[in-house]
Amino acid sequence: MEKPRIRVSAVNAKPLKNSNSRRKFLKMGGLAMAGSGLLLYGCSDDDDMPDPNPPGEVFDLGSGDVGILNYAYALEQLEAAFYTKVLDGSYWAGANPEEKMILEDLYDHEVIHREFFKAAINANAEASQVLPELEFDFSGVNFADRDSVLTTARVLEDTGVAAYNGAGRLLQTPDFLVIAGKIVSVEARHAAAIRSIYLDDDTAFAGDDVIDSNGLDLAKDPQTILGEVGATGFVVTPFTADNLPQ
Amino acid sequence: MDIIKFLDEFTSESLTRKASSRREMLGSLGNLGKKAAMVAVPFGLASTSGKAFAQSSGNDAIGALQLALTLEYLEAEFYIKALDSGVLPSGGRAEAVYNQISKHESAHVTFLQTGLGDNSVDSPQFDFTAGGAFDPFNPNNDMAYAQLLALAQAFEDTGVRAYKGQATNLMGTDFLTPALQIHSVEARHASEIRRLRADVLNENTNENALGWINLNNRGPGMPEATQAVYDGEENVVQGGVNLVDATGFSAEAVSQSYDEPISGEVAQQIAGLFIVNNDG
Numbered sequence: 001m002e003k004p005r006i007r008v009s010a011v012n013a014k015p016l017k018n019s020n021s022r023r024k025f026l027k028m029g030g031l032a033m034a035g036s037g038l039l040l041y042g043c044s045d046d047d048d049m050p051d052p053n054p055p056g057e058v059f060d061l062g063s064g065d066v067g068i069l070n071y072a073y074a075l076e077q078l079e080a081a082f083y084t085k086v087l088d089g090s091y092w093a094g095a096n097p098e099e100k101m102i103l104e105d106l107y108d109h110e111v112i113h114r115e116f117f118k119a120a121i122n123a124n125a126e127a128s129q130v131l132p133e134l135e136f137d138f139s140g141v142n143f144a145d146r147d148s149v150l151t152t153a154r155v156l157e158d159t160g161v162a163a164y165n166g167a168g169r170l171l172q173t174p175d176f177l178v179i180a181g182k183i184v185s186v187e188a189r190h191a192a193a194i195r196s197i198y199l200d201d202d203t204a205f206a207g208d209d210v211i212d213s214n215g216l217d218l219a220k221d222p223q224t225i226l227g228e229v230g231a232t233g234f235v236v237t238p239f240t241a242d243n244l245p246q
Numbered sequence: 247m248d249i250i251k252f253l254d255e256f257t258s259e260s261l262t263r264k265a266s267s268r269r270e271m272l273g274s275l276g277n278l279g280k281k282a283a284m285v286a287v288p289f290g291l292a293s294t295s296g297k298a299f300a301q302s303s304g305n306d307a308i309g310a311l312q313l314a315l316t317l318e319y320l321e322a323e324f325y326i327k328a329l330d331s332g333v334l335p336s337g338g339r340a341e342a343v344y345n346q347i348s349k350h351e352s353a354h355v356t357f358l359q360t361g362l363g364d365n366s367v368d369s370p371q372f373d374f375t376a377g378g379a380f381d382p383f384n385p386n387n388d389m390a391y392a393q394l395l396a397l398a399q400a401f402e403d404t405g406v407r408a409y410k411g412q413a414t415n416l417m418g419t420d421f422l423t424p425a426l427q428i429h430s431v432e433a434r435h436a437s438e439i440r441r442l443r444a445d446v447l448n449e450n451t452n453e454n455a456l457g458w459i460n461l462n463n464r465g466p467g468m469p470e471a472t473q474a475v476y477d478g479e480e481n482v483v484q485g486g487v488n489l490v491d492a493t494g495f496s497a498e499a500v501s502q503s504y505d506e507p508i509s510g511e512v513a514q515q516i517a518g519l520f521i522v523n524n525d526g
Contacts, residue, residue, distance in 0.1 A: 098450045105456060108499040115493045120485050165426045174414040179485060181410040181429065182504040186458060188433035189505075193457035196438055202342035205438035206350065206431055215353030216427035217434070 053128050062129050063243035065173050066121060070131040071222050071244060072180070073117035075163055078234060079156050080114040081136045083107035086153070089143025099197055106153070106190055113183055120179075135236040150198040155232075157191035158210055160184070162218035163225045170222075170245045188217065221246070307419045310412035312367050313510050314425065315358040317408055319369040320517055321401050322351040327374065328398070331383035333390040340395075343442055347398070347435050354428055361421060371522040379471065392467065395443045399465065400472040402436035404508070404516050405429075407475070411507035433505070440465055458502045474516060478506050 053059055061070040083106050086092050092103055121130045142148040164184035171177045192205035201207060210218050220228075222244050229235060325348035328334065334341045359366045374382055374397070382393040409429035416422040437457035444455030447467050454463040461480040464472050482490045482500040489500045508516075 098456075101451055101453070102456055105458065105499070105502060108495055109458075109503040112489060112493050112495055112500055112503040116484055116487070116489060119487055119492060123485075161430050165423065165430055168413070168426045169422050174417060175485065177413055177417060178410070178507060179504075181413050181426070182484070182506065184426065184430055185406050185410065185433035185436075185505040186503055188430035189437035189458045192434035192437035193441060196441060196457075202339045203346040205343070206346060206434040211350060211431055211434075213353065214357045214424075215350035215431055216357070216424055217430040219423050219427050 059132060059237075059239040061131065061239060061241045061244060062125070064245060065171055065176055066125045066129055067241070067244045068167050068170050068222075069117055069121045069124070069176065070129075071167065071226075071241065072164070072183075073114065073121060073131050074134060074235075074239070075160060075225070075229070076110060076114040076117055077131075077134050078136065078229065079110040079160060080107070081134075082138060082141075082152065082156060082234075083110055085138050085141070085143055086149055089149065091144050091146050091149050095146070102193055102197065103149075103153070106157075106194075109186060109190070116179075131239065132237070134239075136234050137236045138234060140233060150194060154191065154194045154198060157187055157194055158218060159225060159228065160187040161191055161210075162220040163222070165217060165219035166221045166225065172245075306415035307421060308362070308365050309510070310415040310425075311358055311362055311421060312365065313412065313513060314409060314428070315355065315362060315367055316370065317401075317405055317513065317517055318351055318354040318358055320372060320520060321405065322348070322355045323369070323372055324374060324397065324401060325351055327383050328394050331390070331394075332385045333383060333394055335391075339445070340391075340442060343438055344398070347402075347439075350431055350435070354431075357424070357428075361424070372520050373522050374520055376519045391446075395439065395446065396468050396472060399436065399439045399443060399468065400475045400516075402432055402439055403459070403475050404513060405432040406436055406505055407508040408510070408513035410505065411509050411513065413507075443467060453498070459505065460498055461501045474512075478508070481506050 053062075061067045061074070083103065086103055087107050092100060095103070118130070141152050161184060164180050164187060168177055168180055168184075171180065191210075195204040195207065198204075199207070206217075222241060226241055325344055329341070329344055329348055334344060374380065380393045380397065381387040382390050382397055384390050387393075406429060409425055409432060413422065413425065413429075416425050440455055441450075441457050443465065444450050444452060447455075449455045449466045452466050454460045454465045459476060459479045462473075462476045462478065464470075464476045480497070480501050481504065482488060482497050484504055489495070489503075490497050493500065
């Protein structure tokens with residue numbers, strides 16, 4: 001079985017299940033999407049599985065648990081890079097003490113998550129299978145503006161929750177599942193805090209826009225998440241996710 | 247009403263005194279297992295209440311879901327009674343937050359009952375005074391609001407840790423993803439309740455009250471009796487790597503970045519404090 005590798009950009013991004021969140025993503029990326037969002041993904045099943053990352057080619061996240069760890073590493077790189085910019089921005093410098101502390105903690109946590117995955121993947125895979133440091137473009141975010149920063153933070157944190165919740169079943173190693181569980185609840189704490197300080201609705205911390213009638217939080221598979229992330233235009237370095245477990 | 251003063255009292259002497267009879271009981275029990283000894287009074291006193299959890303042996307997934315259902319029964323009934331009590335300030339943030347959480351916990355009960363089908367368990371009978379240590383639904387109790395907030399935070403953080411501890415028992419089943427989806431909802435609740443408590447206490451910039459767990463700090467105003475819920479959260483080693491050494495970040499920051507699981511046994515001990523043991 002062989003399917004074509006699909007190249008995704010903002011123009012032909014895979015339709016999202018939740019059109020509402022798509023709108024928010026598009027808004028978040030603003031006009032900066034055109035020409036960026038060079039995120040590739042697809043679902044080709046190569047029977048004879050060559051080295052997924054021959055030198056000089058676009059990096060592929062890989063298969064099995066290492067693929068999922070690389071996927072998480074990509075998302076943590078994105079979050080860490082975003083909060084790094086936040087702490088360099090004038091909104092954060094002049095924010096009220098509570099918001100300042102919260103965002104500084106989020107920076108710490110996401111950088112720690114990022115460094116953890118870097119170490120964990122290096123410990124479990126050849127160096128050539130470790131996702132390189134990604135380059136990001138946050139020109140669509142105004143780091144001087146509270147709305148712009150907190151809207152983006154909210155989307156990133158909710159995306160993190162949905163991504164870990166959706167990826168848990170794809171992990172084979174119990175220890176990795178436990179660690180993903182340790183991280184996702186912190187992402188959920190972040191999401192609730194950002195929503196609570198930013199949105200007027202007192203129920204926004206676990207609002208009806210993210211929690212369904214069974215009381216269940218978001219859960220999305222990697223392809224959906226990568227499609228949404230690609231649509232933001234934040235990720236400059238291309239990579240593929242052709243071999244992730246499904 | 248001076249809520250800070252109330253909470254100060256709540257935190258220290260009065261609660262310790264109220265718990266004294268239980269502490270004597272603990273002493274009289276003699277040699278408790280090491281695990282039981284690690285948990286604090288009174289949130290770990292229910293070591294005899296395992297019977298309240300009709301867990302079937304031999305199927306880890308069903309046992310995990312039955313434990314989850316029992317914890318959801320506890321939370322669902324707690325929030326319904328809290329909202330009915332008249333203790334929460336009417337029309338404010340706390341009431342809105344409790345309403346939203348109540349909706350979720352009741353939905354979790356229905357969801358798990360449906361999922362378990364014939365393996366569902368009945369709700370135990372709950373005693374939210376924990377044998378007299380608390381009086382959270384009594385509008386005439388000046389500490390009732392503080393106790394409602396403290397119990398909510400303890401229940402939510404317990405839920406987060408308990409679901410996390412059961413995840414591997416659900417691997418390979420269709421229940422893993424929904425359990426993770428409930429787990430992160432509990433974490434959202436825990437974050438909000440911690441921040442709501444901070445707001446009530448004017449402690450919004452307290453590092454122990456920002457929505458995540460700093461080391462094993464239960465947070466400002468939380469009674470010492472709830473410490474068992476937070477013991478172990480100070481862990482900084484993940485995947486065998488000490489992340490303080492590996493990243494250069496502080497132990498505080500590293501511990502905040504990861505929530506720690508608890509075993510089903512510890513979850514039962516904590517919840518068991520609030521379960522009436524019919525054959526006791």
